Amino acid sequence: MRSVPKSLLPIAGIVAVTIAVLSPSRATADANDEDAADRVARCANRLSIAMVGETASPDLLASRAPQTATDAFLRDPRFIERFSRFINSQFNMTPGMTPAEDATYYLAKYVLENDKPWTEMFLGPYDIVPSNPQQPASEAVVRPDPNGLGYFRSRAWMVRYAGNEPEGMRIVAAYRIMWNTIGLTLTATTNAPDADVSAAGRQATQCRGCHLESWFALDKVAEVLGKRRGPDDDIQFDPPTGGPKQILGGISVSNDKELVEALVSNEAFDVNACRLAYKYLYGRTEYSCEGPAFDRCVAAFKKDKRIQSAIAAVAKDPTFCE
Numbered sequence: 001m002r003s004v005p006k007s008l009l010p011i012a013g014i015v016a017v018t019i020a021v022l023s024p025s026r027a028t029a030d031a032n033d034e035d036a037a038d039r040v041a042r043c044a045n046r047l048s049i050a051m052v053g054e055t056a057s058p059d060l061l062a063s064r065a066p067q068t069a070t071d072a073f074l075r076d077p078r079f080i081e082r083f084s085r086f087i088n089s090q091f092n093m094t095p096g097m098t099p100a101e102d103a104t105y106y107l108a109k110y111v112l113e114n115d116k117p118w119t120e121m122f123l124g125p126y127d128i129v130p131s132n133p134q135q136p137a138s139e140a141v142v143r144p145d146p147n148g149l150g151y152f153r154s155r156a157w158m159v160r161y162a163g164n165e166p167e168g169m170r171i172v173a174a175y176r177i178m179w180n181t182i183g184l185t186l187t188a189t190t191n192a193p194d195a196d197v198s199a200a201g202r203q204a205t206q207c208r209g210c211h212l213e214s215w216f217a218l219d220k221v222a223e224v225l226g227k228r229r230g231p232d233d234d235i236q237f238d239p240p241t242g243g244p245k246q247i248l249g250g251i252s253v254s255n256d257k258e259l260v261e262a263l264v265s266n267e268a269f270d271v272n273a274c275r276l277a278y279k280y281l282y283g284r285t286e287y288s289c290e291g292p293a294f295d296r297c298v299a300a301f302k303k304d305k306r307i308q309s310a311i312a313a314v315a316k317d318p319t320f321c322e
């Protein structure tokens with residue numbers, strides 16, 4: 001029979017004492033660990049649902065720092081699909097009647113898949129067209145086009161937003177261009193059945209603000225877009241003839257390209273990119289108390305103009321998981 005080696009006894013004694021001393025604080029440590037684990041799991045789920053619309057994978061749930069997965073999510077095809085649909089819903093009130101009318105969906109997807117700057121959405125050399133020119137309702141594709149201006153010169157988009165102004169002025173397109181780039185939001189107020197909607201009618205006090213006087217004066221902006229001509233089933237577009245116009249608070253602009261360049265180089269464009277990032281990730285625009293995080297988003301977006309950078313700045317911010 002072996003006796004317990006004497007040398008071990010004191011150690012066993014110390015261990016027992018140590019355990020006795022440690023056990024109460026151990027219990028709190030475990031509780032803290034559980035809290036921390038819960039927080040991390042909540043963060044993982046929140047991020048995954050926001051980015052790809054699904055709860056977190058087991059790997060992400062096991063991660064100690066789920067927000068570091070943001071960059072991988074930004075390349076995930078599920079994110080690209082979901083964000084492109086989100087953009088389409090933000091830039092159009094309703095889904096298009098044909099795929100090419102949803103040019104914003106197709107170009108957003110192209111821009112994300114090819115890691116292009118967000119400015120390419122509005123200025124890039126592309127045309128979004130039906131894959132079969134004989135069938136307007138066929139699947140749409142993004143084609144390189146040196147004359148392109150994002151989707152703004154794609155015919156299906158131009159026709160969708162050609163408007164019905166009596167002189168063919170493209171007021172609706174002017175509004176959409178400002179909305180999609182800098183996030184201008186107005187509520188048109190022309191539905192009074194007896195309203196005189198002509199250029200003379202738009203001089204009226206209740207119309208002038210939006211149509212003629214503010215920095216976004218819709219009629220002035222529309223003048224540099226040229227006009228629509230012809231019946232709804234055969235719309236033609238004529239280039240502008242009026243020469244340069246002073247718009248957007250004194251910038252001289254003579255055509256659609258100069259207009260979009262002016263809009264995209266305005267800080268309102270950067271702010272709108274971050275507003276889209278907030279809406280995508282939080283389902284709402286930013287709160288004023290989120291100012292510092294929002295500013296970090298704008299700074300990140302300004303650096304490389306990638307919408308992914310804006311989204312990453314918001315999703316990686318500590319506040320996102322609080």
Ligand code: HEC
Binds near residue numbers: 165206
């Ligand atoms: C709050 C801003 C605002 C006011 C005020 C306003 N409008 Fe507009 N108007 C808009 C917007 C925005 C559009 C573009 C609507 C769109 O994109 O569908 C528009 C479009 C139009 C169009 C072009 C419609 C088309 O299909 O081409 C006409 C004509 C028009 N408005 C007339 C008027 C008249 C007349 C008044 C005054 C009774 C008026 N608007 C007041 C914002 C305004």
